[in-house]
Each structure stands twice: as C-alpha cells, then as structure tokens.
Amino acid sequence: MKKFRFRLESLVRYRAFLERRKQLEVAQARSDVLACERTIAQLHQARQATGEQVVQDLARGMDAVRFQNAQNYMSGLASEEMTAQGRRNTLLSVLSSRQKELAEKSVEKKAIEKIKERRKEEYYAAAMKEEQKTLDDIVILRRARNENNEK
Numbered sequence: 001m002k003k004f005r006f007r008l009e010s011l012v013r014y015r016a017f018l019e020r021r022k023q024l025e026v027a028q029a030r031s032d033v034l035a036c037e038r039t040i041a042q043l044h045q046a047r048q049a050t051g052e053q054v055v056q057d058l059a060r061g062m063d064a065v066r067f068q069n070a071q072n073y074m075s076g077l078a079s080e081e082m083t084a085q086g087r088r089n090t091l092l093s094v095l096s097s098r099q100k101e102l103a104e105k106s107v108e109k110k111a112i113e114k115i116k117e118r119r120k121e122e123y124y125a126a127a128m129k130e131e132q133k134t135l136d137d138i139v140i141l142r143r144a145r146n147e148n149n150e151k
Contacts, residue, residue: 002127004119004120004123004124006116006119006120008112008115008116009116011112012109012112012113012116015105015108015109015112016109018105018108018109019102019105019106019108019109022098022101022102022105023102025098025101025102026095026098026099026102029091029094029095029098030095032091032094032095033088033091033092033095036084036087036088036091037088039084040081040084040085040088043077043080043081043084044081046077047074047077047078047081050070050073050074050077051074053070054067054070054071054074057070
C-alpha cells in the first residue's frame with residue numbers, strides 16, 4: 001500500500017511557521033508588559049521610600065532647599081510612573097491584538113490540518129476497500145479453481 005501523501009503539505013508547514021512566529025510575537029509582547037510593570041513597581045517603591053525619608057527628615061528638621069529637591073524628585077518619579085502606566089496600557093493593547101492574530105493563525109492551521117486528516121482517512125479507507133476487493137477476488141478465484149478441479 002502506498003503511503004499517504006498530502007499535496008498541500010507545504011501549506012501546512014507554512015501555516016505552522018506563521019503560528020510559531022505569532023507565538024513568539026505574543027511572548028515578546030507579554031515580556032514587554034511584564035518589564036513595564038516591573039518598572040512601574042520600582043518607580044512606585046522609590047517614590048514611597050523617598051516620601052518616607054522626607055517625613056523622617058522633616059521630623060528631625062530639614063532645610064527648604066533640600067525639601068524642594070525632594071519634592072521635585074518625587075514629582076519626577078510620579079511623572080515617570082504615569083508615563084510608564086501609559087506605556088503599559090499601549091503594550092497591553094498590542095498584546096491583545098497579537099493574541100487575536102495568534103488565535104486566527106491557530107484556526108487557519110487547524111483548518112488545514114483537519115483537511116489533511118480527513119483526506120488521510122479517506123485515502124486509507126479507499127485503500128483498505130481496494131485491498132479487501134482484491135482479497136475477495138483472490139478467494140473467489142481459488143474457490144472457482146477448486147470447484148473446477150473437483151469436477
């Protein structure tokens with residue numbers, strides 16, 4: 001029996017390649033979101049630590065210039081944190097769109113794989129039917145030969 005050969009195998013491989021590429025893009029986007037979230041957490045933590053330090057220094061007595069510098073630093077951190085939040089939102093929308101694209105590529109790949117499986121099953125079913133027909137013919141010929149030899 002000949003082995004099944006799918007004529008669109010190159011299309012199957014190409015769609016699998018596209019799906020893998022989209023998976024890598026999703027992974028990269030997810031990594032970017034996580035990195036941005038870490039940056040936001042670090043900025044928030046630095047702002048809190050600076051605020052606590054300013055409170056402690058104010059309790060001990062702090063000159064106006066140093067207080068103003070601390071305020072400027074904290075407002076700069078807050079501004080950076082807001083910018084990072086905006087970037088995070090942008091990255092989340094990019095991640096979402098890439099996940100949708102990945103889902104589409106997965107569906108396309110699965111569709112062609114289902115066609116391949118269906119054709120493979122049809123091929124082997126037809127081959128088995130043909131083989132059974134050949135075996136039946138052989139049995140009929142043997143019986144006919146045996147009947148002719150008995151007469």
